[in-house]
Amino acid sequence: MNKVRWIVLLLVVLAGTVWWLRPTSTALSAPSVKDRVNDAGTRAAALTAKSISTEDLPPEGTRSLFDHLIAQNDVLPYPFEKLVALIAKQAPEGQAPLTLLIPQGRSLLKAQADFVHPRLLLAADFQAPNTSAALGLAPRGQLFLGFVENAGEIEVISYNEAAGRFEFQLVQDYRPGGVPRIVYARRAICTTCHQAGAPIFPQRPWNETNAQPEIAAKLREARGSDMAYLGVPMSIPLSVPERIDELAEVGNFIVATQKIWVDACADSADCRKQMLKVALRYLWNPAEFDATQADAQTLRALQAKSWPSEGVAVGQKSLRNRDPLAESRGIKGWWRSLFTPKSTEPGAKSNEDLDAFDRLPKLPADLDPLSPRPPLRVLTAKDIDGAFGLASMITVPDFKQLEEAADYKLDVLLASVDHADASLFTPTPFSRVKAIKGLLAALGNKTNFGYCCLDTKELSPPVVLGVPPLKISDGSPLKNFEHYCFACHRGNPSKRLNFMAGTTEEETLANIKAKSEIRDALDWERYRNTDKANKLMPPPDSHQHKMLEESMAKNPKLLEDMRKTVPSLFDF
Incomplete structure (x- = not known):
């Protein structure tokens, strides 16, 4: 009898140990992102006020704060540090926005971030003064950016003053030599995690961020340096995520x-x-x-x-705090590793890549932003x-x-x-x-x-995610314009600068030919080092200018070929 009792006791202890070490990431996981997207219609009806649109594109006559800022500054700056500087320039004293690093996060692009190239999160935090003629910009709690360098994609959440909602946008192909496109994301995808249609952020003590010494130390180790990454120090004070948390609440x-x-x-x-x-x-x-x-x-x-x-x-904007480093430590981490399937999937490389995201190992439901959260x-x-x-x-x-x-x-x-x-x-x-x-x-x-950010008459039409890139045939003169000009003049929120727009190759080429000023903007030989040098394009501080200089060293006739595409005033 004593032997039976000991066996029963041993089984109970074993069962308790197995339960404590249970691989929650597979047993209690959240639904797939595709399931949540398909359920979006029901959630939108329940959570969104009737007079506030739930469409992907902003209501006619309205635009996001991000669109207004880019349009009024003529160009989407590259690299990312210049975009940060543009936002800082709007602040009363030029103070930089809040930034932090998340190497192992929970975003749709989480598989593209790591300790060498962590995800960067940015939040604006200022109110500009009013003047006797204008009201000041107030992006505090209204402008958030997430950038994953390996994916070449910026996720943007910014407020739409006229529509009374946050807009979800992406800057795609934001990389060296890329042709960035600003598009409005599929709202149903974004609200699978951003369930209130607003920013989300984890609870304190923010173990995913470089405000935690262990994360900062691993960043230094992986990058082999204590130098800032995209302008963000390897280590930041806890006050930074605390303030971003407050801004998400706002x-x-x-x-x-x-x-x-x-x-x-x-x-x-x-x-x-x-x-x-x-x-x-x-x-x-x-x-x-x-x-x-x-x-x-x-x-x-x-x-x-x-x-x-x-x-x-x-x-509910708060996600439960997650400690990604603790998940791999100790006996529980070892046990979890036995049951968590090793993934060879590269993960989603963009916000359209839902199947790849769903094939990644699941997080525990209580840590997964896809899990429905009560208000x-x-x-x-x-x-x-x-x-x-x-x-x-x-x-x-x-x-x-x-x-x-x-x-x-x-x-x-x-x-x-x-x-x-x-x-x-x-x-x-x-x-x-x-x-x-x-x-x-x-x-x-x-x-x-x-x-600054209400009137849309001078903005080009918004573009929604999923519109295929322009197809350009081999040998087309558009190839050169794609490399050196599209980044500023195709998809630019500013209507006056969006003169290389067009749904087909023929339409785009016709729009370029109709802009005779392009000939002068590319006449470097005539205008360089003169009082008209500031009209030359691409701008001298742009990445495209550097690429064009490098290409001209190999092909001195490159600018001449591009100028021939645009008829002059005296062509017959």
Whole structure:
């Protein structure tokens, strides 16, 4: 009998050990990315407010913040450090955006990142001042980039002020000698992980990032140097991922605020006016704001008339912290390695490569961003978080300008909401720019304030992921333009610079021939070292210029051949 008991006890201990060492990456894994994409229609209906588009391309007349920035600076800079510098240039004091490195992450391109070429994550964190004629740029919590050098692809999440949503974009073929294309990604793919339609980020202590000493040490070892990678130091303080975490939170609450503004107030302009009044009262003196005072109670009463019965979900942006190094250490790591299949798959090389991504070993479900996540909170009509959300979208310079226009009188400021144009309070997305301009006008400031990133008249049409690259036949004169000119003049968000657009080889060539200025831009022999040298193309600080110089050393007639493609004014 004792022998039987010992056998039973041994089996129980063995079973417990096996359970503790269980290979969770195969037993409790998330669904495939393709399954989640196919399920996107159901999720969109449940999570997205009716007035905010869920299409891949932005609504007509609207564009992403990223598109506006690139269009207004004429070109998509290369290499990546120049793109970072462009974003820094927009900041009041030129401060660089936040950046960190993730060598073993969880993105769709995770298999292309490693300790030699880690994924770089960037987040803008500034509010530019307003002027007497224009409202300042405010990308804080509204612009995020992820770059994997081995994939030659930048993933972009940036806010669309006019559409009230984040746009998901890709910069493809972003590599030496490449022809970069800015495209809008398939939204259904992006929202398999970005389930609230907003940025996501892991919880502290951020063991995947180079804020952790072990990750930083492995980066140094793999790269054989302590030198920065793409401008990012090998080691960064924990304050960097902590701030990016906060910015991702800001982005997610913008989405929730739009749901409240559009859906929770339904057709009630009075509800939206009251929400804005409470936001302004809060901004007037946040430290002494009383959530039980009369304005707040009035807002609750108005919300109760139309609040969705299922409530308003605040998206969960947080992923559980993952320690990729710990996964391979100790007896549990050894045991896991026995059961986790060794993959020879290269993984997804782009955001279109879903089959390759699905063939990679799965993460445990609780670590996988594909796993459905419950909302962070579900708001009811008793919550006034919508007002706090509006307050967070109004910048410090905005509110100072409103205070001054109201002669520093709260009652005058609140009254301006009732006097503002009724179009501000329709069931359409809240726009910080339109709201501030409308309130200033109601306060007597009739200035037609400009804003960098709203008007789309000078932008070229947006392009969606999946449109095949232009096919160019062997021997075509377009080959040279593809190598040295397409990066700036084909797919450029700026309409005036997108003059090499075209859906066919013939159409593209016709557009080039119609641009006679190209002859002068390529006449290096005549204009180099003259006062017109700045009109020569490609720009001297561009990668394409360097490539053209190298090619001209082998073929001195290269520029002449390109110029012959474009008829001159006197050709007969």
